Amino acid sequence: MIQLTSLKGDAFYLNEILIYRIDQIPDTMITLTxxxxxxxxxxxxxxxxxxxxxxxxxxxxxxxxxGEQAP
Incomplete structure (x- = not known):
């Protein structure tokens, strides 16, 4: 999950798998699936x-x- 901030300033977590698209109009608008x-x-x-x-x-x-090595 990723932490985002509402326009009111409240932090929340969003499951990124639910994101369908992201637009900037002028605020950032996230459309979910x-x-x-x-x-x-x-x-x-x-x-x-x-x-x-x-x-x-x-x-x-x-x-x-x-048990794999990091690249």
Whole structure:
């Protein structure tokens, strides 16, 4: 899950698998796979960076579980 910030300034966590698309209109609008929409303070680039960082961390956990060496 990634931590995001609502426009009111409240932090929350979102399961990144539920993201369908991210638009900037002018706020960042995240459309979920079920059609719900969320507006967040982060820019689309920051949201994508958070998703990549989270997915990298999950990959690292699986490598440790399998006993593989880190690249």
């Amino acid at each position: 079920d059609g719900n929409k969320l507006r967040v303070s982060e820019t689309p680039d920051v949201v994508v960076e958070k998703i990549r960082d989270y997915q990298k961390s999950i990959g690292a956990i699986f490598r440790v579980i399998r």
